[in-house]
Amino acid sequence: MNLEQLQKSLDISPFHCWLGLQATSIFEDGIEIILPWREELVSNPALQSTHGGILASLIDLSGLYAILACGGSVTATTDLHVDYHRTAIPGPLTVRSKIVKIGRKTSTAATEVFDGNNKLLASGRGLYLAAG
Amino acid sequence: MNLEQLQKSLDISPFHCWLGLQATSIFEDGIEIILPWREELVSNPALQSTHGGILASLIDLSGLYAILACGGSVTATTDLHVDYHRTAIPGPLTVRSKIVKIGRKTSTAATEVFDGNNKLLASGRGLYLAAG
Amino acid sequence: MNLEQLQKSLDISPFHCWLGLQATSIFEDGIEIILPWREELVSNPALQSTHGGILASLIDLSGLYAILACGGSVTATTDLHVDYHRTAIPGPLTVRSKIVKIGRKTSTAATEVFDGNNKLLASGRGLYLAAG
Amino acid sequence: MNLEQLQKSLDISPFHCWLGLQATSIFEDGIEIILPWREELVSNPALQSTHGGILASLIDLSGLYAILACGGSVTATTDLHVDYHRTAIPGPLTVRSKIVKIGRKTSTAATEVFDGNNKLLASGRGLYLAAG
Numbered sequence: 001m002n003l004e005q006l007q008k009s010l011d012i013s014p015f016h017c018w019l020g021l022q023a024t025s026i027f028e029d030g031i032e033i034i035l036p037w038r039e040e041l042v043s044n045p046a047l048q049s050t051h052g053g054i055l056a057s058l059i060d061l062s063g064l065y066a067i068l069a070c071g072g073s074v075t076a077t078t079d080l081h082v083d084y085h086r087t088a089i090p091g092p093l094t095v096r097s098k099i100v101k102i103g104r105k106t107s108t109a110a111t112e113v114f115d116g117n118n119k120l121l122a123s124g125r126g127l128y129l130a131a132g
Numbered sequence: 133m134n135l136e137q138l139q140k141s142l143d144i145s146p147f148h149c150w151l152g153l154q155a156t157s158i159f160e161d162g163i164e165i166i167l168p169w170r171e172e173l174v175s176n177p178a179l180q181s182t183h184g185g186i187l188a189s190l191i192d193l194s195g196l197y198a199i200l201a202c203g204g205s206v207t208a209t210t211d212l213h214v215d216y217h218r219t220a221i222p223g224p225l226t227v228r229s230k231i232v233k234i235g236r237k238t239s240t241a242a243t244e245v246f247d248g249n250n251k252l253l254a255s256g257r258g259l260y261l262a263a264g
Numbered sequence: 265m266n267l268e269q270l271q272k273s274l275d276i277s278p279f280h281c282w283l284g285l286q287a288t289s290i291f292e293d294g295i296e297i298i299l300p301w302r303e304e305l306v307s308n309p310a311l312q313s314t315h316g317g318i319l320a321s322l323i324d325l326s327g328l329y330a331i332l333a334c335g336g337s338v339t340a341t342t343d344l345h346v347d348y349h350r351t352a353i354p355g356p357l358t359v360r361s362k363i364v365k366i367g368r369k370t371s372t373a374a375t376e377v378f379d380g381n382n383k384l385l386a387s388g389r390g391l392y393l394a395a396g
Numbered sequence: 397m398n399l400e401q402l403q404k405s406l407d408i409s410p411f412h413c414w415l416g417l418q419a420t421s422i423f424e425d426g427i428e429i430i431l432p433w434r435e436e437l438v439s440n441p442a443l444q445s446t447h448g449g450i451l452a453s454l455i456d457l458s459g460l461y462a463i464l465a466c467g468g469s470v471t472a473t474t475d476l477h478v479d480y481h482r483t484a485i486p487g488p489l490t491v492r493s494k495i496v497k498i499g500r501k502t503s504t505a506a507t508e509v510f511d512g513n514n515k516l517l518a519s520g521r522g523l524y525l526a527a528g
Contacts, residue, residue, distance in 0.1 A: 015183040018172040040150040051147040052192045052209045057185020076219070077184045078370055079343045079391050080256075081477045082212040083504050083523060085497045100519055101481045105369075105393060106342055108479050108519070110506075123496055123504070124212075125521075127343050127391070127479060129369060210502055211475045211523050213345045215372050215391060217365045232387055233349045237501070237525060238474055240347050240387070242374075255364055255372070257389075259347060259475050259523070261501060279447040282436040304414040315411040316456045316473045321449020340483070341448045344520075346476040388476075 001069045006031065010065060019057070023065075030098040030109070031066045033058070037090050050088035055113050055122040056080065058095045063109030063126035066097035072107045073130040082124035091116040105130055133201045138163065142197060151189070155197075162230040162241070163198045165190070169222050182220035187245050187254040188212065190227045195241030195258035198229035204239045205262040214256035223248040237262055265333045270295065274329060283321070287329075294362035294373070295330045297322070301354050314352035319377055319386040320344065322359045327373030327390040330361035336371045337394040346388035355380040369394055397465045402427065406461060415453070419461075426494040426505070427462045429454070433486050446484035451509055451518040452476065454491045459505030459522035462493035468503045469526040478520035487512040501526055 001009070006023040010016045010033070025032035035058060043051035060080050067074050093113055100108040107130065112123045133141070138155040142148045142165070157164035167190060175183035192212050199206050225245055232240040238259055245254045265273070270287040274280045274297070289296035299322060307315035324344050331338050357377055364372040371394065376387045397405070402419040406412045406429070421428035431454060439447035456476050463470050489509055496504040503526065508519045 012177065013183065014172050014174040014177065015185065040146050042146040045144065045146065051145065051189065052212065053147065053185065053189020056188035056192060056212055056214070057183065060184045060188060077216050079216070080184065080188055080212075080214040081345065081521075082188070083496070083521065084209050084211070085499065085504065087208070100479070101516060103481065108481065120497060125477075125479065213389075213477065215364070215389065217367065217372065232347070233384060235349065240349070252365060257345075257347065276441065277447065278436050278438040278441065279450065304410050306410040309408060309410065315409065315453065316476065317411065317449065317453020320452035320456060320476055320478070321447065324448045324452060341480050343480070344448065344452055344476075344478040346452070348473050348475070351472070 001026065006065060006069050009068065016061065026069050029070060030096065031062065031069050033062050033095045035093040035095065037092055047087055048090045052084055055084065055088065056082045058093065058113055059111040059122065059124040060126050062095045062097040063111045064128055066099060066109045067102060067107045067128055070099050070102065072102040074107065074128040075131045076129050077126050078106065078129050079127040080124065082122055084122050086119055086121050088115060088121045093121070100125065133158065138197060138201050141200065148193065158201050161202060162228065163194065163201050165194050165227045167225040167227065169224055179219055180222045182225070184216055187216065187220065188214045190225065190245055191243040191254065191256040192258050194227045194229040195243045196260055198231055198241045199234060199239045199260055202231050202234065204234040206239065206260040207263045208261050209258050210238065210261050211259040212256065214254055216254050218251055218253050220247060220253045225253070232257065265290065270329060270333050273332065280325065290333050293334060294360060295326065295333050297326050297359045299357040299359065301356055311351055312354045316348055319348065319352065320346045322357065322377055323375040323386065323388040324390050326359045326361040327375045328392055330363060330373045331366060331371045331392055334363050334366065336366040338371065338392045339395045340393050341390050342370065342393050343391040344388065346386055348386050350383055350385050352379060352385045357385070364389065397422065402461060402465050405464065412457065422465050425466060426492060427458065427465050429458050429491045431489040431491065433488055443483055444486045448480055451480065451484065452478045454489065454509055455507040455518065455520040456522050458491045458493040459507045460524055462495060462505045463498060463503045463524055466495050466498065468498040470503065470524045471527045472525050473522050474502065474525050475523040476520065478518055480518050482515055482517050484511060484517045496521065
């Protein structure tokens with residue numbers, strides 16, 4: 001899967017289109033995606049913080065596409081775990097996912113979300129069921 | 133906190149407004165929220181499935197407001213865990229959160245998400261930091 | 265599976281024998297197990313607290329046997345999540361597991377661990393792979 | 397904290413002594429610990445597999461001592477998450493923990509457990525409460 005194919009695959013989902021996700025890199029063992037900021041992502045308007053559910057969504061979806069991009073099979077996320085480290089301020093977010101293990105029945109990917117200053121905002125991992 | 137106050141508190145967040153969340157019940161140890169369906173929530177258009185990130189968002193936010201509604205203090209989610217059980221088909225989702233423990237430093241709530249047929253779609257729990 | 269069969273099944277594992285686990289109840293949707301206290305379980309001798317790894321072990325194994333006892337298929341734990349609520353003081357612990365969902369590929373059980381005063385010490389959930 | 401101090405600190409816990417843990421390295425951002433095999437660790441005697449609760453214990457405790465060894469403050473684990481990747485066969489296990497974030501209120505460490513062939517058996521992360 002090349003970057004153009006990854007972007008097309010991401011864009012199948014109406015939620016991904018609403019988020020405006022941009023696939024920016026495919027590594028040997030992972031991928032990078034950029035999320036542009038928009039006001040509807042805000043949790044607390046006083047802080048202008050991005051909602052924790054958006055960060056969780058990024059960790060879920062980026063891990064899944066990392067496994068697909070690296071040749072694994074995925075039908076669905078079965079389990080998701082997110083740790084929140086810092087409040088997300090307005091601006092684009094960079095999401096980097098790395099394969100932990102591609103297995104016959106399940107695969108695992110670890111994902112980190114960074115702000116524009118390269119500060120770690122959230123990190124987590126998803127467990128994904130293989131097809132069949 | 134009564135139902136009207138809970139709804140007002142939810143509506144402070146632009147993301148919650150975009151989701152169109154409706155607070156429907158406050159119990160002694162939890163709350164219930166309804167999410168109306170909209171097309172931008174879809175993950176896979178072939179299945180019309182609601183995105184796992186949306187389910188994760190519901191588990192995160194509903195647990196947080198359950199703690200607030202039941203008198204606990206919360207500044208932020210620190211950890212979120214979601215298990216996905218079934219594909220979510222189009223239609224409103226019912227989200228029920230129950231307090232596991234309200235603590236001095238952290239509180240925990242468990243949340244379940246059901247479809248219109250009362251099928252369990254996802255369940256999970258959040259750990260929330262107290263103020264101070 | 266009756267209580268005697270559950271106990272026999274637990275006793276196959278040398279680690280369970282070392283822990284001295286006693287199966288005490290099978291419910292329609294779960295099981296109860298008692299862990300007797302022993303000094304080797306202690307984490308911090310100043311507090312005489314039971315080690316968090318022991319509580320995690322109880323949540324892992326009790327959920328797995330709950331699924332077996334309720335007719336589900338399990339080959340292995342694939343994912344385990346534990347929240348710690350209170351320091352465990354010396355004395356027997358009561359472990360109660362409840363099925364969240366028995367599925368074709370994976371099953372989920374939620375487990376709570378209580379001390380002798382019925383205080384909740386830890387709670388969590390395991391995701392278990394089915395055979396085949 | 398040097399290696400001798402880390403070993404002394406580990407040996408305060410009767411459970412760690414029973415496990416026979418050996419601190420082998422302190423890195424800038426983490427630590428390494430070895431667990432020798434013993435028969436009481438076995439889950440399924442037919443496979444001679446090490447119990448998932450033991451792997452969870454290693455991820456819990458090694459992450460906690462990584463934060464201590466790297467200058468963080470820890471009073472207790474508040475949340476633990478473990479993914480199981482492969483069945484653990486008899487033989488010593490190598491446990492490597494890496495700091496994800498040291499915070500004022502909570503810290504996070506990620507830990508991997510390897511067998512003698514350097515195969516990844518389990519990985520996970522703990523969230524640890526700071527003192528005060």
